[in-house]
Amino acid sequence: MNCDEFVELVTAYLDGALEPADDRRFVEHLAECDGCDRYLEQIRTTVAALGHLPEQSLPADTRDRLLAAFRDWPAG
Structure with a gap:
């Protein structure tokens, strides 16, 4: 696992939602x-x-503007 993958999985890890592997x-x-x-x-x-x-x-x-801004945020 590299650091980018790690960062993407932090929330799932803290929630106990990662697959065992x-x-x-x-x-x-x-x-x-x-x-x-x-x-x-x-x-x-x-x-x-x-x-x-x-x-x-x-x-x-405000909620709609925030959701739209993050929806269009660059993925990578």
Whole structure:
């Protein structure tokens, strides 16, 4: 697994949603890569800090503009 694949799978890993083979590859990469180890810790810290914030509703037009912007975001 390379670092790009690792970053793409972080959310699934934290959710416990990886297939066993992908989970194994993820953990193996994590053991070898200090940069990805730090990245995973940053994501965990962010989730812990922001995970308790209440959900606020966006005005419908703002939500639609955000969704459209990310839908058109370059994939790679």
